[in-house]
Amino acid sequence: MTATGRYTLVQRLLHWLIALLAIPALGVGMTLGWLGFEGARDSFGIGITNALYSGHKTIGVLILLLMTLRLVLRLTLGSPPPVPTLTPFERVASRMVQGLLYLVLMALPVVGWLATAAGGYPVQFFAWKLPGLIAKDPALSETLFQLHGILGWAFLALLALHIAGAMRHWLIKRDGVMRRMSLF
Numbered sequence: 043m044t045a046t047g048r049y050t051l052v053q054r055l056l057h058w059l060i061a062l063l064a065i066p067a068l069g070v071g072m073t074l075g076w077l078g079f080e081g082a083r084d085s086f087g088i089g090i091t092n093a094l095y096s097g098h099k100t101i102g103v104l105i106l107l108l109m110t111l112r113l114v115l116r117l118t119l120g121s122p123p124p125v126p127t128l129t130p131f132e133r134v135a136s137r138m139v140q141g142l143l144y145l146v147l148m149a150l151p152v153v154g155w156l157a158t159a160a161g162g163y164p165v166q167f168f169a170w171k172l173p174g175l176i177a178k179d180p181a182l183s184e185t186l187f188q189l190h191g192i193l194g195w196a197f198l199a200l201l202a203l204h205i206a207g208a209m210r211h212w213l214i215k216r217d218g219v220m221r222r223m224s225l226f
Contacts, residue, residue: 047122048222056112057223060105064147067101068194068201070094075191096166099158102151103167109147116144127217136207143200150193157186 048054074082074094082091124133158165159174161183166172176182211219 047125047218048224049122050115050119053112053115053119054223054225056108056115058225060108060112060147063101063105063108064197064201067098067105068197070098070101071190071194072198074098075194099154099166100168102154103165103172105147106151106155109144109151113144113148122222125217125219125222127215128219132207135203139200139203139207143197143204146193146197146200150190150197153186153190153193157183157190159183160186 049057077085079091079095082094086094124136128136155165155172156176159176160179162178162180164171165174208220211217
C-alpha cells in the first residue's frame with residue numbers, strides 16, 4: 043500500500059488487467075452456456091466454436107493465475123485506509139462485494155477446470171494441455187458446469203454492484219474513492 047491512499051501500481055494494473063480479461067470471458071461463457079456446443083457450432087461454425095472454447099479456457103486459467111497473485115499482494119501489501127466520507131453501510135457493502143468478487147473470480151476458473159476435466163475435455167492454456175486434476179465423470183461434469191454457470195451469474199451481479207458503486211462515488215459523491223484504483 044502506498045502513502046497516497048491508493049493501491050500500489052501493481053495492484054491497480056492487476057485490477058484492470060483482470061477486468062479486461064473477465065468481461066469478455068463472461069460474455070463468451072454466457073454465449074456458450076446459452077447455445078451449448080451444438081448451438082454454437084451451428085451458429086458460428088466448428089472452427090470459431092473451438093476457438094471460443096479454447097480461448098475461454100485460456101482466459102480462465104490466466105484469471106486464476108492473476109487472481110492468485112492479486113490475493114497474495116492484497117494479503118502482503120494490504121489496502122489503503124477507507125475514505126473518511128464512507129458511511130458504515132458503504133464500508134461493509136464495499137468489503138462484502140470486493141471479498142465476494144475475489145472468491146468468485148478464484149472459484150469460477152477452478153470449477154470450470156474441474157468440470158472440463160470431468161467431462162473428458164482438454165483443459166487448455168494457449169497451446170498447452172493442462173492436467174485434468176480429476177477423472178472423467180460425466181454426471182459430476184454436468185453438476186460442475188451448472189455450478190460454473192451459477193458462479194458466472196453471481197459474477198455478473200457482483201460486477202454490476204461494483205460498477206454501480208464506483209460510478210456513484212465518481213459521478214455523484216465525488217469523494218476520491220475512484221482515485222484509489224485509477225491508473226493515472
